[in-house]
Amino acid sequence: MTSVFVRFxxxxxxxxxxxxxxxxxxxxxxHSGHLTPDEHATWRAGNDWYNATYPNxxxxxxxxxxxxxxxxxxxxxxxxxxHLIERVAPYLEILRAHDVDCVRVDSEDPGRVIYEDDVxxxxxxxxxxxxxxxxxxRDEGRSQPSHTQAPTIGERPTTFSGQxxxxxxxxxxVAHSQRATLRVGDVFLKVDGDPSHAEREARAMELxxxxxxxxxxxxxxxxxxxxxxxxxxxxxxxxxxxxxxxxAAAGAAVRALHDAPVPPWPGRSVDDVAxxxxxxxxxxxxxxxxxAEVVRKNRAVAEAALRPWAPVFVHGDLQLTHVFVDxxxxxxxxxxxxxAPGDAMFDLAMLTLGHEERLDDVLAGYGPxxxxxxxxxxxxxxxxxxxxxxxxxxxxxxxxxxxxxxxxARMRES
Numbered sequence: 001m002t003s004v005f006v007r008f009x010x011x012x013x014x015x016x017x018x019x020x021x022x023x024x025x026x027x028x029x030x031h032s033g034h035l036t037p038d039e040h041a042t043w044r045a046g047n048d049w050y051n052a053t054y055p056n057x058x059x060x061x062x063x064x065x066x067x068x069x070x071x072x073x074x075x076x077x078x079x080x081x082x083h084l085i086e087r088v089a090p091y092l093e094i095l096r097a098h099d100v101d102c103v104r105v106d107s108e109d110p111g112r113v114i115y116e117d118d119v120x121x122x123x124x125x126x127x128x129x130x131x132x133x134x135x136x137x138r139d140e141g142r143s144q145p146s147h148t149q150a151p152t153i154g155e156r157p158t159t160f161s162g163q164x165x166x167x168x169x170x171x172x173x174v175a176h177s178q179r180a181t182l183r184v185g186d187v188f189l190k191v192d193g194d195p196s197h198a199e200r201e202a203r204a205m206e207l208x209x210x211x212x213x214x215x216x217x218x219x220x221x222x223x224x225x226x227x228x229x230x231x232x233x234x235x236x237x238x239x240x241x242x243x244x245x246x247x248a249a250a251g252a253a254v255r256a257l258h259d260a261p262v263p264p265w266p267g268r269s270v271d272d273v274a275x276x277x278x279x280x281x282x283x284x285x286x287x288x289x290x291x292a293e294v295v296r297k298n299r300a301v302a303e304a305a306l307r308p309w310a311p312v313f314v315h316g317d318l319q320l321t322h323v324f325v326d327x328x329x330x331x332x333x334x335x336x337x338x339x340a341p342g343d344a345m346f347d348l349a350m351l352t353l354g355h356e357e358r359l360d361d362v363l364a365g366y367g368p369x370x371x372x373x374x375x376x377x378x379x380x381x382x383x384x385x386x387x388x389x390x391x392x393x394x395x396x397x398x399x400x401x402x403x404x405x406x407x408x409a410r411m412r413e414s
Contacts, residue, residue, distance in 0.1 A: 005076035005121060007105045008088055012172050014395055018072050022102050023047070026091045028391060029098055033287055039094050046090055054084060057115045057122050064115050066400075070124050071238060076110050081119035100394075176393040179337075186227040187216060197337040198223040200265065204339035208313070209260045210253045211332045228332025233320040236354045237400030240320065244361045245328035250351065251365030253323075253330045258312040258344045267311060267340035273381070274306050280385040289387060290407055298384055298407050304377035311341035318350040345371055349378030354401035356409075383407045 008022035020028075029035055030043045063069045077085050095102050111123030173181040179192040192198045202223060205212040213225040233250060234240030240247070277299070284295050315322075316338030324332040348370060352359045356379070363370050383403035390397040397403040 002108050004079040005107055005110050006079055006085055007074065007076045007107075007110070008092070008102055009074075009105060010394070011101055011103050012175050014399075018074065020394070020396070021074065022088055022091050022095070023050075024396070025100055025102055025394075026094055028394060028396070029094065029100070031287070031289065031391065034098060035094065039097070042090050043094060046087065049087065050084070054081075054119050055117050057117075057120070060117075061115055064122050070114055070122075073114060073122055073124050074110070075120055075122045076107070077120055078118075079106075084119055176395075178393075183227075188213070188225045188227060190223045190225065192221050192223070192337070195220040200339065201335075201337040204263060204336040207260065207263055208333070208336070208339070209256050211330060212336065213332060213334055225334075228324045228334060230324040230326035230329075230331035233323045233325060234355065235321055236402050240355055240358065242325055243328055244364075246325040246330075247358045247361035248365030249325065249328055249330050250323050251348075251362035252367075253333065253365075254315075254318070254347055254351065254362070255366045257315065258347070260313045262311055262313050262341040263339060265340060267314070267342040270306055270308060273385075276385050277302060277306070277381060280388055283388050284384065289391070290404055294407050294411055295384065298380035298410050301410055302377050302381035302384060304373050305343070305345070305381050307374075309343040309345070312344045313339070314342035314344065314347045315339055315350075316342060316347075318347045319353070320351060320355060323351065343374075343378075344369070345374040346378050346382075349375045349382060353379055353382060353403075354406060379406055380410055 009019040010021075010025060011019070013019050026043055027047075030040060035043060057064045057075065065073050079085075092102060109126075110121075111125040113121050113123050115122035171183045173183050173188070175181070177193070179190060179197065182189045182191070190198065190201070198218065198220060202215050202218060205215065211228065213228050216224040216226055218224070231241075233242045233246065281295050281299050284290060285292055315333065315336065317335055318333075319335075322333060322335045323330065324334070348359075348362060348366065352362055352375070359372070359375065363372075383397075383406040387397040387403050387407075390403065398405070
């Protein structure tokens with residue numbers, strides 16, 4: 001008899017290509033303070049029951065979820081583990097109450113098995129989208145908090161008729177309450193709740209003296225962009241496959257951007273950043289996201305970034321996943337909606353966030369004028385101020401290499 005495996009998960013992958021599971025989705029709501037007292041009690045009781053009832057794979061193999069060893073590893077119930085599957089129902093009720101989408105996926109072959117016991121397996125998917133190729137049921141709940149609800153495309157890749165009449169797969173790249181990005185063949189469709197963001201992005205790409213995606217058409221609130229060649233410098237939580245020369249080329253591209261005339265719209269001031277830092281540190285402390293000492297230490301480190309700066313043309317969201325290279329050449333920089341006049345050190349910090357070991361390579365290409373202490377301060381400042389947004393929009397700042405890891409790394413320094 002063919003074995004069938006069951007997983008309850010978000011229909012939309014996160015930044016690292018993983019579809020968050022039902023427990024992770026509910027934990028986001030619990031940790032961010034969105035549950036009612038009754039829901040909180042149900043959530044905690046359910047977690048305690050599961051922790052006591054079935055094995056934790058990491059007790060047998062601590063590397064089973066290590067992204068450097070098993071990227072995108074996910075756990076699946078065996079269909080025979082009905083006592084475990086039935087107890088998922090209260091979690092689904094909580095997710096439904098908060099308009100959070102969660103689908104049941106049944107698969108005979110969810111991936112390469114790296115762990116197995118009597119009730120579950122852990123697999124590495126055969127491809128980043130393997131989970132979407134199994135049968136999914138849409139009667140189970142939803143995927144991200146209601147105030148951040150992503151548009152739902154469906155339980156399988158949907159079809160889209162392009163202008164040439166061909167039918168193409170539609171894939172959700174990222175989706176939250178502010179914007180969604182869909183891929184249709186070699187075209188990316190960015191749908192933004194604020195039309196000014198799309199306008200700014202298109203204008204920034206016109207002004208930037210670096211490779212950017214071609215704008216195919218714009219019909220507010222949709223911006224259609226061509227795919228750029230090459231591959232991203234890397235992802236958080238995994239070693240970058242790009243060479244030192246590629247990282248240096250990225251640094252040179254950032255220098256070219258910073259040397260260009262600033263765009264003609266306002267950016268954030270030092271006072272704006274300081275006020276945001278105060279606000280977000282207070283929220284992190286109030287919600288016990290990380291120990292208070294971690295917040296205090298990083299808040300002190302972040303002070304070095306709060307000084308007057310000469311505004312330059314900054315990308316504003318220069319994550320390593322937004323810089324594409326082919327060999328040792330930069331082939332494209334994407335996602336320009338945050339471009340504005342700003343602090344040059346912020347871009348350099350964003351590019352190397354979670355990959356601090358690549359800073360030397362980046363600065364080799366960037367050239368003189370970089371301040372390592374300020375870049376280090378921006379690592380802390382960015383991680384302190386971004387964590388709440390990520391939690392409230394269904395992302396995980398505690399993923400390997402992400403913001404909470406960056407904050408904890410400062411605690412290991414003298």
